[in-house]
Amino acid sequence: MTTDRHGHTMSATGPEALLHYEQALDDLLFFRPRVVESSRSVLAAAPHSAMGQTLAAYLGVLGTEEKDAAAARDSFGRFRSGLDTERLSPRERMHLAAATAWLDGDLHGAGRILGDLTVAFPRDALALFVGHQHDFLTGDAERLRDRVGGALDAWDADDPHHGPLLGMYAFGLEESGHYERAEESGLAALAQHPDDVWGIHGVVHSYEMRGRFTDGIRFLDARTDDWASGTLLTVHNWWHYALYTLETGDTTRVLRIYDDALHHDGSAGAAMELLDAAALLWRLYLAQEQHGERWARLADAWERREDGPYYAFNDAHAVMAYVGADRIARAQRLVQDREHWVATRPPVSNHAMTADIGLPVCRALIAYGQHDYGLATDLLLPLRHRLHLFGGSHAQRDAIQRTLVEASLRAGRTDLARNLLSERIQLRPVCPYNWSAKARLEEQLGRSERAAAARERAAAQAMAS
Incomplete structure (x- = not known):
């Protein structure tokens, strides 16, 4: 019977299909766009390969694309129809169960099965990668760290997949607050594979926080050839570069990055890329910078997708685009659609993510766009310690946290704004945005000397960057 490089049984998978599978797994771990083609090659050589079919199913959900998930659900359902699962290995049956749960909308159930898989088969790189991405999409920082950390002891340092695991671990460490350890793990991953874009991503996050x-800028500049083009993470890492640049105050360069890398006529329109574009423009919107043409093109791209209620985190960024483009009615229609869905459809994981977090966030963004800063504050304040429940990273969710800060300032809620800014400054004393917001608060309070000191600190930090 065929086994993969780590000794796992591969039912109905011959030698040719196995070669394609191993290539597809490498492509997945290193975020190469050809992973889709490699996955198709597995099934062309072995249509009944359980792991080949499962890999294809996972690819259908990892991009948070509703249409891809629907197509994967249909294809996987046909494969499972009449399948004698008793002929499969226990590991393969667990993968089938995890993929089925995810395709049926039970993200958290899929995550639990993938966790059990990793305990039983710690050298299953596919389970680790998919589980890691699951934890990112559900905002589960501790699992993002411990799912990989719990398996690393079973891996030899010279294994070709050990490096990507260190890169995953770096991101989990960062999201759970272990910034120095995250940098160390990410750099160790890159020592093994300099083109590990997820490892680069983990280090970048540790610098951001x-x-x-x-x-961060120097790190990315030194590795441009490894990350800046041709990967599934290219746009996202350019977004990180733009965040660094934004803190330096170089808005011209930020917009050049946006136009060249984040969103332009040749952009694919993938949800994960559009949300990066929306999150960057929204930060400029909060700074009262107007970029009407960019917002209009981005809102058009979101509208063309015609997304249903699939992933609440995406919905919030679509609403950012509609509000930024002054398409308030369109944003309100999205909210109404999601409200109807929550009220009438059986619950899946995205049901709670939408009802508890997504909808209040969307309503707050709309209120902010309508200059109802008090309502925006009231909607966001109860969520600020629960935002992770609808996915994303700390860096991504900071666009919403900043919206709360700005709304409280504009609503004249100075006690709240003082509290929020004190929290931010204690956690991130080096952050020009935090100090510039602090300066505006002090101006509202009539404390000109403190305002001037905060402005000087923001400017000094930006100059140092």
């Missing part, structure tokens, strides 16, 4: 903007 510590306000090390200069280090």
